Amino acid sequence: MLILGQGVLGGDVLDFLLQSDTRLALVVGVRNPEKALHRVNLARYTAMNLGRSKPVEIEAIDLMDIDATAAAIDRLKPDIIFNAATLHSWWVITKLPTEAFKRLDEARGGIWTPMHQVLVRRLMKSVRMANSRATVVNASYPDVVNATLAAEGLAPAVGIGNIANAVPGIRLAAAHMLSLDPSSIEVRFFAQHYLSYRMPSTGGTDGAPYHLTIYANGLEVPRSEIDHDVLFSLVAGRFRRLKGLAGQSVTASSATAMLLALANRSGQVVHAPGPLGLVGGYPVRVSPTGLLIDLPGKLTLEDAIDINRQCQRFDGIDSVDDDGTVRFTGRSAEVLRDVLGYDCEAYGPEDCEGRAEELAAHFANYARKYGMEVATAA
Template identity: 75%
Template sequence: MTASRKTPRILIIGSGVLGGDVLDFLLQSGRDYALTVGARRLETALLRVNLARYTAMNLGREPQVDIMPLDLMNIEQTAERLDKLKPDIIFNAATLHSWWVITKLPSEAYKCLDMARGGVWTPMHQVLVRRLMKAVRLADSPAVVVNASYPDVVNASLAAEGLAPAVGIGNIANAVPGIRLAAAYMLRRDPAAIDIRFFAHHYLSYRMPSTGGTDGAPYHLTIYADGAEVPAAEIDHTILFSHVAGRFRRVKGLAGQSVTASSATAMLHAVASRSGQIVHGPGPLGLVGGYPIRVSPTGFLVDLPAGLTLDEAIDINRRCQRYDGIESVDDDGTIRMTEASSKIMREVIGYDCRPYRPEECEERAEELASRLAEYARRLGISDLVVA
């Protein structure tokens, strides 16, 4: 990262559920940011921006937000607009496949398709952020790109092309508050006294808070109380995770999206301030999975607890990603799905999850969207949003 102007200029790409919620949090934070929302549908963006401004004004803020027409599929035009705006931070909230789309299917159909896990939709998450990163490079922009589109895998695949965003948001970060609350409860401490270092892939970060278990997925968790490491023998992770999914269970789904939006906002604050704050996030430095990250004036650093090496942390995430349907992300960016997930996709929607390189993501995304839409029509749903 490089030095930026006194008032950080943040470009939010997308004004949908996540982008809109992040805009709300930023406007209500009282921080001094110059905010721009980039979107294809300007009228829709205007309505969402004005909603955010109304809400902020009710809370005593009087923010200004600019709106910029932006179509990520047009790399040259995007590069021109980035060169003109010169953002310090770009938050990408755009994807061709929001995670909640398949939840709109009939219950049994959703459960069946969900068994393939989140990784099978990677091509649709990869397309827009890949084009964004090409535009960033074309514009020779020093902006720090924060990616919300399946960063656990997408960032690592794009790293092979030199197109990795700096970091992601959500996922592992969403599990951190519940773990801290549960640990505080078990240790009879105030939550403010509890800190953690948590390493895990997307699968575990959403599965454990819902079920109280890991299904055998690997992870690493170090807990601190008042700055001192809590010995592993003093806190049983099985009980800890059961409390996360029990006493400290939260609203899930779209109604619980504020947790992801607040984790994104925390990351954006950390990137803007560059004060050495530690935040959890996926995909830093083009790595697979999620890590605790120190955001310093000179860049990002994975914050490792005593006794854990970076190679060990990466290995944990590589093994954990298989539970999300990802067999591997190769050095050349090729993404390989597990056979179990591939079989479900073949049998349910007729889609073949064969390995693909980053440059093939658009072709694969188009086919995947078509297969999903066809499946929805067979179920009597003609208006399933797949892009």
């Protein structure tokens, strides 16, 4: 398994993988191996304290260099590649003063799509160049990015986090309502990033569409027996968790669950965004022969996709066209203009690097007004 990036998420995932009992040969790919060594050693120390000891190699890999990355992939021949690199980590804007953050956050998460797209797009070009059969798992806004890349034949196999982060809270709340142990509860949840981010914070959906089927001891629980409004209020209330960087372990553990499911291929169902180049989030069955969307009996794949297409508008994405063009909603484009002074209503995949550079410059100027210096890094 090749892990690309040793920022907050990449480091946390490495911790969990080293502490697991699955046999893995791990390689960490980073731009600065000397800087990464200390983080890798921290992960190994922690795992050894828990009785686990797996070797970890460190490789110098710069995702912006497509040819060199392809050569490294060809030499390493990974079975699984996990991309934890982005030009814009989600938590950066949360460091703004509260009012400045709120003004910008009205545009929702979709506006940062080009900055999330650049590195994984180059990675996928390297994967294709190397004729690699590796399963690529993308952590960089996969709800939208994977779909834009699909138009170019560059879609990663699946994403991580987002919808998966909401599932534990739903299971805990459902178990509480049904007076059962959480281990007896399973769910099949379909929703885009916006809802999986918003609902655990507010206890509501703000009207964003979703589909949720709950099972208790293998049997479907009728909707009449479990009120979703009460369920969601419990997720944001009694079962509310720490968020922000302090809650990053939830994303890292959901990523680890997907990576281990891919390593083991035992038919496990793991919730994930962007599977098979689709927009939004789905339950995914990781079978020995590939990935399958695990649909409840009354939901078609077309309906599930439509739910996610509608839901993504709440995240600032009006549509992802068949050619990969990303179109922002009118409100999100308006916030970009009014708050950042940046005009962008839509862009094609080939324009993502130029758009990312422009967006980064406008955000840096905005942040500087509030005494915050921004350094973009993979």
